[in-house]
Amino acid sequence: MITRQQQQQARQRAKEMICxxxxxxxxxxxxxxxxxxxxxxxxxxxxxxVVTLVQTERISVKVLALFPNQxxxxxxxxxxxxxxxxxxxxxxxxxxxxxxxxxxxxFRDGFLVNGKESYYTxxxxxxxxxxxxxxxxxxxxxxFQAGREGVVMYxxxxxxxxxxxxxxxxxxxxxxxxAEDKQS
Amino acid sequence: MITRQQQQQARQRAKEMICxxxxxxxxxxxxxxxxxxxxxxxxxxxxxxVVTLVQTERISVKVLALFPNQxxxxxxxxxxxxxxxxxxxxxxxxxxxxxxxxxxxxFRDGFLVNGKESYYTxxxxxxxxxxxxxxxxxxxxxxFQAGREGVVMYxxxxxxxxxxxxxxxxxxxxxxxxAEDKQS
Numbered sequence: 001m002i003t004r005q006q007q008q009q010a011r012q013r014a015k016e017m018i019c020x021x022x023x024x025x026x027x028x029x030x031x032x033x034x035x036x037x038x039x040x041x042x043x044x045x046x047x048x049x050v051v052t053l054v055q056t057e058r059i060s061v062k063v064l065a066l067f068p069n070q071x072x073x074x075x076x077x078x079x080x081x082x083x084x085x086x087x088x089x090x091x092x093x094x095x096x097x098x099x100x101x102x103x104x105x106x107f108r109d110g111f112l113v114n115g116k117e118s119y120y121t122x123x124x125x126x127x128x129x130x131x132x133x134x135x136x137x138x139x140x141x142x143x144f145q146a147g148r149e150g151v152v153m154y155x156x157x158x159x160x161x162x163x164x165x166x167x168x169x170x171x172x173x174x175x176x177x178x179a180e181d182k183q184s
Numbered sequence: 185m186i187t188r189q190q191q192q193q194a195r196q197r198a199k200e201m202i203c204x205x206x207x208x209x210x211x212x213x214x215x216x217x218x219x220x221x222x223x224x225x226x227x228x229x230x231x232x233x234v235v236t237l238v239q240t241e242r243i244s245v246k247v248l249a250l251f252p253n254q255x256x257x258x259x260x261x262x263x264x265x266x267x268x269x270x271x272x273x274x275x276x277x278x279x280x281x282x283x284x285x286x287x288x289x290x291f292r293d294g295f296l297v298n299g300k301e302s303y304y305t306x307x308x309x310x311x312x313x314x315x316x317x318x319x320x321x322x323x324x325x326x327x328f329q330a331g332r333e334g335v336v337m338y339x340x341x342x343x344x345x346x347x348x349x350x351x352x353x354x355x356x357x358x359x360x361x362x363a364e365d366k367q368s
Contacts, residue, residue: 054340
């Protein structure tokens, strides 16, 4: 759960990062930035800011922004009915990040979220900067973590059904609840 | 047919436009910009410059650049086997353009390529600037024309099979031939 105020501040901060990375958003898109805390109520630690640019029955295009050192928890895109699952290409536009996939353990420059070590099981580290991209076939476990300056990236994919994504951490809930802030 | 020199000059010009629009390309991507004259040998009049960022069996992401007043000829994406045809979202990133689809004739600020009027049959005009986007379902005829400052856009789509695209102009050949320039 996050407060309305937290949501608005995170939106504004993500909007500035995205704009600085060279991506132009319409006012409607910026106002609709989705602030995701994964139900963990520690947005700056494990969280994600998302703008959906395209969402059809076949294609999804999103801009993802992570604040400095923010981590998107380990997850994968399972099959859904006749669909083998979401195929996704991530392309970095601004900042840098550590991206983790299955394979040889090359974990070096990122960090594991304190107390959550067992929920980050894939440890093949790939450092990504603007222009770098990676394509994930369905079902591949992955997680990623912004560098010290944060990161902005595109996600180009087949249809996104985020609420059906699977997470290693059993405490995760994909829909973020908003509490009204008493101060505001 | 275009000369090698024309190809290289068009690549460089497109690269500069794309960079100015805020899109970062790797050197390999910039060096591989596809310069397309549609077999008409009048690149500045009817032509297109393309960078392919993602090309899988399910998704295609391209950056398209048109020089000032350059026109992409009318075409559509037909069904291919079990595929209903390419679904495509165009999103403008820099400059402006006139985009034409079926519907009420609202043709006003663009122009028809001289002598080619009968090959531009859809005349519903949509003026597009950065942040504007349009999604085309398969089979919809469309063409577009850069404004005076040129245009840079993303094309997000299901699998692209460009050589199977259908064009209204029967003289069009989708694969551009390169003639070696005797001066070079």
